[in-house]
Amino acid sequence: MANNFKNATIAILTPIPSIIFFLYFLKYFNTNNISPTWSWCYTRPFILANVLFFLNVNVMFWIIGLLQSSHWMIDVYWTVIPVLLVHFYSTHPLAQGKYNVWRSRIVVFLTWVWSIRLTHNYFRREDWQWGVREDWRFSDMRRQYGKSWWWISFFTVYVSQQVFLIGICLPLYVIHSADNPLNIWDFVAIVVCLTGITIAYYADTQLHDFVTANKHLKKLGQPMVQVLDSGIWRYSRHPNYFGEQLWWWGLAIFAWNVGLGWASVGALVNSLCLAYVTMLVEERMLKQEYRAEAYKLYQKSTSVWVPYFKFSSMQKEKKIA
Structure with missing residues (x-):
């Protein structure tokens, strides 16, 4: 029970740095007062999404995985990251919206439905426990690579997931980059x-x-x-x-x-x-x-x-x- 509570706490707190940064960005960054140093956050939302993913998921999740000797958390967040991304893209100041508002709302709703379904299935499969085990493919690679696994895991578990998840969520980005009627x-x-x-x-x-x-x-x-x-x-x-x-x-x-x-x-x-x-x-x-x-x-x-x-x-x- 104590381990379950600890893992749940870790999983809930981990994305907070990215969320706080983006809320701060939405509140204080605009075209009038944005500094040249941070202008790319405004003009390049796709790059910003990748930077936040790299720091908050790749690096932070990897360190937590090393400390716990289990890379379980990426499985939980596979079901959550698309929701975070669709809200990031839909609320970014450059998101198109004249005709696109209903398409955006529909896709946000559908992404939530997909996420709830997949998250429910994950916890049902894990007997409603957090971090009981890591993906069997990661466990197999852990045995395969032995002592080298600690650094190989950064690329095979996390960097590869960034390429995959950001790539598969590209439609969530582009529908907020074009302004076409339904x-x-x-x-x-x-x-x-x-x-x-x-x-x-x-x-x-x-x-x-x-x-x-x-x-x-x-x-x-x-x-x-x-x-x-x-x-x-x-x-x-x-x-x-x-x-x-x-x-x-x-x-x-x-x-x-x-x-x-x-x-x-x-x-x-x-x-x-x-x-x-x-x-x-x-x-x-x-x-x-x-x-x-x-x-x-x-x-x-x-x-x-x-x-x-x-x-x-x-x-x-x-x-x-």
């Missing part, structure tokens, strides 16, 4: 975003119920269910990843609609990264002896990401051929 494509983007959030929520809920049931069976000494093959998982091996991709591609549609489609590069990189993570997850499944054979059959009959009807092994072989 149109039908905004509503298409809304539908795609909400569909992604909904699919991810139900997929994660079904996965949580499956894992919880298996833990109970294990305690009772009974055989565990080998594969989750019901609900939306009947039609996709990774529906949670599919839903997450829909969310980011929905934001990319917002970016395309304001004429800044280059911002969708983040969604593309995310899809490529999820393809790699999918491969790692499936390798882990196949290494677990009690479910390896069942999972091989599951792979042969079920779509990887996009929910689709079951197909037989023979159909799969023909499709591959």
Whole structure:
């Protein structure tokens, strides 16, 4: 309990320096009294976001991770940083707003919905504890790099996350950089975003119920269910990843609609990264002896990401051929 309270306190206090700086910036910085030294804060909001991320996340989170021998906090903030960024971009003095105010409000609202869903899933998965464990990929790298991990972790856990998170959140920046009226494509983007959030929520809920049931069976000494093959998982091996991709591609549609489609590069990189993570997850499944054979059959009959009807092994072989 004491450790949980300590971690919660650390996590809540850590972003305060950036928040205080930005509130001070909003209150005292304007075009009349801004000094040349700090003018870039006003004229380059994207650079300012990266500087704050580097100092407050990369450096501070890294030091805390070294002191605790666990880089757990970046997982919690993965669900929060997009919310901080969308508020940063929407409240910055250079944010466009004549026609854009409703698009901004819609995207801010959607980002909060996405964040609440993902944050809820994180704490549900962790039994409502703060910092119980770090991401299994970081733990694997910790063992792999040994004594060098202390400095390698700065780049692999944090600098890489800056590139990834700032990049994937580019649509949150560009929709506040253009002043286009709402149109039908905004509503298409809304539908795609909400569909992604909904699919991810139900997929994660079904996965949580499956894992919880298996833990109970294990305690009772009974055989565990080998594969989750019901609900939306009947039609996709990774529906949670599919839903997450829909969310980011929905934001990319917002970016395309304001004429800044280059911002969708983040969604593309995310899809490529999820393809790699999918491969790692499936390798882990196949290494677990009690479910390896069942999972091989599951792979042969079920779509990887996009929910689709079951197909037989023979159909799969023909499709591959």
